[in-house]
Amino acid sequence: MVFIIIVLLNLLIEASVSLTVVVPPDPIVAHVGSTVILPCWISPPENAEALEIRWYRQDQFNNPVLLYNQGKIQDVQEESYRNRSSLALRSDQSGGLKYGDVSLRLEKLRVQDGGLFHCYVSGEHSYGSEEMTLKITALGSAPVLSPESLDDGRVNISCRSSGWYPEPSVSWTSDEGRVLRPGGTSHTRGADEMISVHSWTAVSLSDAQLVSCSVSLRPGELKEGRLDIQGIVCSDSSGPWKALFFSVLICSLLGSVWLIF
Template sequence: MLTIIVAVLVNLFIETSVSFTVVVPHDQSVAHVGSIVILPCWISPPENAEALEIRWYRHDQFSSPVLFYQHGKIQDVQEESYRDRSSLTRWSDKSGGLKDGDVSLRLEKLRIQDAGSFHCYVSGESEYDSGEVFLKVTALGSAPVLFPQPLDDGRMNITCKSSGWYPEPDVTWMSDERTVLRPGGVSRSRGADEMFSVHSWTAVSHLDAHLVSCSMSLKTGEFRESRIDIQAVIPSDPSDPWKALFFTLLICALLGLTGLILYKYRHKLTGKKTGKEVCEVRPKKKRTKEVVGDTIIEDLRKHAVQITIDCEHLHPDLKVSKDGKTVRYAPEYKPTGEKFQYELCAFGAQRFTSGRHYWEVDLARENNPPKNYWLIGVVKHGNFSAKDKSALTPSKGYWFLCSDGPNGIYINSDPPVTLSLTPRPEQLGVLLDYDRGQLSFYNVKERKHLLTMSSRFTGSVAPLFNPGVEDLSPLVILDCPEPVESSEPLLSNSSEA
């Protein structure tokens, strides 16, 4: 009998001595603003935690927890800022959840204020333990917007603006992807949402650089970059003596060529033919590629796709031709108080999730004045309800170039930045490089790369069009001609920059 009593007491002592340990990872968790993060925490040795008390709390706010689990359910005792944002979840698909001692915390709609330490506290009837998990919150800001402004000394001052960063990003200027440029200055400001806006600038000469890029990056390695072709926007210097000499020689050459043509074809002016002309049969010249500006349009057209308007998601005040290529506003449409009617958006029926895709839009129809009001770009699939300017930003799935009549041409950003593009494009080329996260625009007639917007595309995107309401001319999507075969590469990817 005494032996039995001793055995029972020993077993009771062993049972009350058994305890668990709370285990958390040593590395901090990193997540973006607005995303979902799981903070791992489990007990060892594994045991069913459904009957235990689980409390997640910040700093010394034990009595005002992020989440409090007791008596088999989550209690209504909670810090208000985490209400409807916190829950218990499994750390991995292999985890059995609470039954296996997994007490990990799931946080939704992450905020800057969530950065810092979280305590995972677990207690039973006679034992308890806790661990500390560290969370780093970051925000990848908007694609930088570049704005060129000519200086009196002939150089170009380029400003670079971006917003929505956390923590403060590093700014790097590059020339032609090789030389690091020294910024003229960098200013940072912090908004009410605690995220940073950055404004930097630098001055360059068109003789020293062709492409100039501005990138903003976080310590995590994530970055946003935009580039600009300053040759396309910097004005020529009429005082340059070499240019004066060039134009003088050009005029002389043209005069000489005119005289030669008149001499060669003088018989046509008199109605007579030479014997050589009658007998000679000349072979046709092989068609060659014309390169006037800095961009080989034929190489861009190798990526051409047929674009038509999606009539299913068409604004009721827009009219589309039967072939789906021409769009204009309906005559009965009554404009609102805003000058540019942002709600009159049409979308391409085609969707892209990878690769390069190129299309062209005509902005100057014959016998009609050129269009001054238009909007062209791409939109994330599903974002088919555009109402005002504030809703059309890259963070909300819109990337475009817009011409707002006398107000100029600008890139959509928050706030928008007006560009100095001369001459105004009469035929616009658009190249979407989905995989590299780049949207480039070209002046097809001048064969010039205008600018490139850099972003990170997710899901499918579709072409975006808005014909405006102040023009007689419609907006017309062109069928690109067959490109001429060539072994030349796409220009240095200034077209993809």
């Protein structure tokens, strides 16, 4: 008899948490300033119009990103998500709340929005919860390349770019696609969490004529700047010869005037 009671209690406990919530297994990646949909749905499909839907960050159950209850969105959102969060369709064919689509829409994304999000759905006798990861990225500005002539005939090239997240990588290449060794690279994080990068390298005409500086987050997400150093090296190297030529010319002219008089 006791065994039967225990089995029945276990069945009741399992039934009370039988609502299945599904989210994508892979992180969602979105850019700063954009709008993103965090998909979440009930499986098998169930009308969610009368359920409680709660989206919240890690350990912030009572301070939700969005709370839907009693047929409407409640005005208890975490302050930074006011006017930025809403329920949305994960696809045009999802059917919305009536068919168990409880996806979250976030607008005007910030760096601080990155991290774990919990999708929690509960009814009178059941509930379900899953978590997913949102990764925030930002493509920075096109690199600006600045040359500076060195005494040994080489050119030191500085490459600067800002507005990146997370920390980008920097690579230098020649016009032939050969990798050039950087002299150094530094990263600076601003108050808004955005990252600026500064890299530099010294090259000569024997190394390359056209130098490229690429700043990237991952393949396909990069910005590139190029600089033709041939004109710079030739211009600088001809400088002393030009000065010597004009000095000799002036002296010759002065000598000729003196002889005439």
